Amino acid sequence: MAEEPRETARKPPSSDDEESEDEERPREKKKEVIPDAVDHFLGQLMSSLEKRNIKETHHLYEDTFNKLTDKYYKNLRWPSPSAVEDQISDHSLFIILYKELYYRHIYSNFPVTYDERKASWENYCRLLDLFIDNLAEEQDLDAALPAQWLWDILDEFIYHYQTYCAFRNKVTKKGEKDVDKFRENPDVFDTTKVLNYLHQVIRTSRIEEYLASCSDKSEPAEADQKGAYKYEMVRLLGYFSVMQLLRMHSLLGDYHMAMKSIECIDFKSEVPLFFRIPACHITLYYYMGFGYMMLRRYVDAIKTFSDILVFLQKTSGVNEISYQYMQLIKKQDQMYALMLLCLALSPRQLDELLEKHIRDKYAEKQMKLHRGDIHEKILCFEELFSYACPKFISCAAPNFELFAGGESFDQFEAHKRQVDLFLQEVKQQQALPTIGSYMRLYTAIKTSKLAQLCDMDEEGLRDQLLCVVHKTRQRVRAEKGSPLGGETEQCSEVQFYLDGDTVHINAQRPQRADADFFLEHILKLQDLMKKMNVS
Numbered sequence: 363m364a365e366e367p368r369e370t371a372r373k374p375p376s377s378d379d380e381e382s383e384d385e386e387r388p389r390e391k392k393k394e395v396i397p398d399a400v401d402h403f404l405g406q407l408m409s410s411l412e413k414r415n416i417k418e419t420h421h422l423y424e425d426t427f428n429k430l431t432d433k434y435y436k437n438l439r440w441p442s443p444s445a446v447e448d449q450i451s452d453h454s455l456f457i458i459l460y461k462e463l464y465y466r467h468i469y470s471n472f473p474v475t476y477d478e479r480k481a482s483w484e485n486y487c488r489l490l491d492l493f494i495d496n497l498a499e500e501q502d503l504d505a506a507l508p509a510q511w512l513w514d515i516l517d518e519f520i521y522h523y524q525t526y527c528a529f530r531n532k533v534t535k536k537g538e539k540d541v542d543k544f545r546e547n548p549d550v551f552d553t554t555k556v557l558n559y560l561h562q563v564i565r566t567s568r569i570e571e572y573l574a575s576c577s578d579k580s581e582p583a584e585a586d587q588k589g590a591y592k593y594e595m596v597r598l599l600g601y602f603s604v605m606q607l608l609r610m611h612s613l614l615g616d617y618h619m620a621m622k623s624i625e626c627i628d629f630k631s632e633v634p635l636f637f638r639i640p641a642c643h644i645t646l647y648y649y650m651g652f653g654y655m656m657l658r659r660y661v662d663a664i665k666t667f668s669d670i671l672v673f674l675q676k677t678s679g680v681n682e683i684s685y686q687y688m689q690l691i692k693k694q695d696q697m698y699a700l701m702l703l704c705l706a707l708s709p710r711q712l713d714e715l716l717e718k719h720i721r722d723k724y725a726e727k728q729m730k731l732h733r734g735d736i737h738e739k740i741l742c743f744e745e746l747f748s749y750a751c752p753k754f755i756s757c758a759a760p761n762f763e764l765f766a767g768g769e770s771f772d773q774f775e776a777h778k779r780q781v782d783l784f785l786q787e788v789k790q791q792q793a794l795p796t797i798g799s800y801m802r803l804y805t806a807i808k809t810s811k812l813a814q815l816c817d818m819d820e821e822g823l824r825d826q827l828l829c830v831v832h833k834t835r836q837r838v839r840a841e842k843g844s845p846l847g848g849e850t851e852q853c854s855e856v857q858f859y860l861d862g863d864t865v866h867i868n869a870q871r872p873q874r875a876d877a878d879f880f881l882e883h884i885l886k887l888q889d890l891m892k893k894m895n896v897s
Contacts, residue, residue, distance in 0.1 A: 394445035400430055404450045404460070411456055411505065420508035431467065439472065440464050455505055458492070461485040466518050469525065476543045479526050483550045486519050490559050493599060497566035502593045509598050513639045516602045519556075520609055526551040527755040531773035534760050545762050553614075553757040560607045567600025570626045601635050605642055608649050613755050615780055617653040621845045624650065630842045640677075644670060644693050650845060652752065655700060656780075658787065660708035661853050662839045667701040668713060675715050698724060699750035703743060706731040707791060708836070708853055714882070736792055743788050747781060754780050791833055797826060801858060801867045809863050827860060 396404075403426050410418040431440075441449075443461050451457075465482040468474055489505075496503050507515075530544050549555060564570065604624060611620035624646070628634045636643045647670035654663035674694055702724055705712075712720075720728060730742040754776040772778070800815045801807070813823040834854035839847060857868040 394441050394449075396441050396445065396449055397434055400434060400441070401450065403427070403430055404446060407460075408451050408453065408456045411459065412453075414506035416506050416508050419506070420510065423508060423511050427463065435467065437471075440467055455492075458485060458489050459505065459507075462489065462515060462518070465522075466514075469518070469522065474525070474529070476529075479522070479529065480543075480547060480550050482522050483526075486515075486522070487559075489515065490519070490563065494559075494562050494566055497563070497596060497599075503595050503599070507595065509595075509638050512595065512598050513602050513642055516560075516599075516606045517641065517645070519559075520606050520613075523551045523553075523556050524613060524753060524755055528753065528773075530759060531756070534762065534773070541762055544759065548759065557607075557610060560603045560610065563603040564600050564607070567596050567603070569597060569600025569604065572597060572600075573626045573628050576628060576631060598635070598638070602639075602642060605636070605645055608653075609645060609752075612649045612653060613752050614757050615754060615776070617656045618846070620649065620653045621657070625844050625846065627845075641690060644674075644690055648693055648697055649752070651697065652700060655704055656784070658833075659836050659838070659848075660704045661710065661836055661851075662848070663704045664701060664708070664710050664712075665839075667697045667704070668716060671697055671701070671716055672713050675719070696750035699727075699746045702728055702731060703746055703750075706743075707788070708834070739792070740785060740788065744781060744785060747784055748777075751777075751780065753777070790829065797823075797830060798854065801865065804865075804867055806864055806866050809860075809865060812865060824860075827858075827865070830854065 403422065406426075407419070407422050410422060440463070443457060443464055446460055447457055461481075462485060465478065465485065468478060469482075492504060533541055533544065544550075604627065607623045608620050611617070611623060627636070627646070636646050647666055651663045651666035651670075654660070654666060671694065698720065701716075702720070705728075727742060727746065730738055731746075756776045796816055797812070800812060809820050809823055813820045816823060816826075818826070831852075834852055835850055836853045837848045838851045838853070839845065840849070858865055860866075
């Protein structure tokens, strides 16, 4: 029906006979041209999927697909699924997986229409339903996919959901015609359905049982005999779903539930599964560190960010060909920004590599956070937080009828709410660094004198001292313990107690272990000796 006006415009009828002939002539649809290299790639991909050759599929997915995209489709879309179905194969699994690549490329490079978003959702539903059916029947997955592709499928699924929510809010704000499509299709990327898919994959893959059996030091062979999770792909699919559940709860602002969702993760293992995929490793530590920060567990947040950033410093340049490489680099910068915020609220000693990187790249920001005036500090906190935080989303669709009537709508409400909560905590701690800096100069000081130094009255100082005690007490996670576990500790650099009108202070600076000091200088000496030998 949509093509009839174009056909009429191209050749208007001059008589009744001509009009009749025009109606009888079959509509000619221009056939999409698929380059030979792309045709060959698609044929190889279909063949490797049929043969369940994971090694070949991994090469085609990670290497060939990216090279062909760079050569033929940098500014063009890949061939439409219908053209691939007509010219290559109509095998259902092959077409579903091709559509996953096709829509992902569109999301990465072009403006996405509502119809494309809806088609992407429907394709993910078919693929995830297939996975869940396989898992429920305790059989291997129909699609024999490499670990990287399994991760990317789930990662893109949540990314498409995230962008759909942002697109919906933007359209509602502008009052565009697409509002009717959102109203007519409430199930598309519905938050409850997205969460339900993740929970179903986790439950049917029995990944939590598998990880629990590993933590109990059961024999892997025994665990592997229990059905579905004896297959590596099944384990990884469930494991990656746990990571995306962490991400989902973080995007929705439920940090306690986010941390609870990863209690089963194999932190105690010698080589945890998240080491398999760099993007999975970074996602876990980014959202876990951010969750700790928002739960006011700054010591754990700094430890989490430090661990992953030191690891990335030592493995820079890994997986550069991946389409997500630039996103991983951005995540690294965001984690440095978040760590600066945590260090400003709870000063700690860092690894020398990280301290050097911060001095080289973030010295100005660090100075503003620590030494700027109050207004400048707050602006810097807000700027870094807005840059480094996740793109928060509202879990429910807006009331389209209400906003159609002219009511105001704030599309950034979810983001502003989280920023306000964080800045509220920052403002409550504004006086703490000043009080701490003066207390480090004394072993005992009268409250009247300390109040005078801090430019406040004595009663206000006592309130602030109680605030210091409260704000510097944090739950600290034990080494490789449960993410939400740990003991409450006093985490201030300055320990003190109030005796009448006198503050007694015991400044405790963390000391580096002697072994670390000597190892560091041994390595420096070895480097120096190598340079001398070369010269």
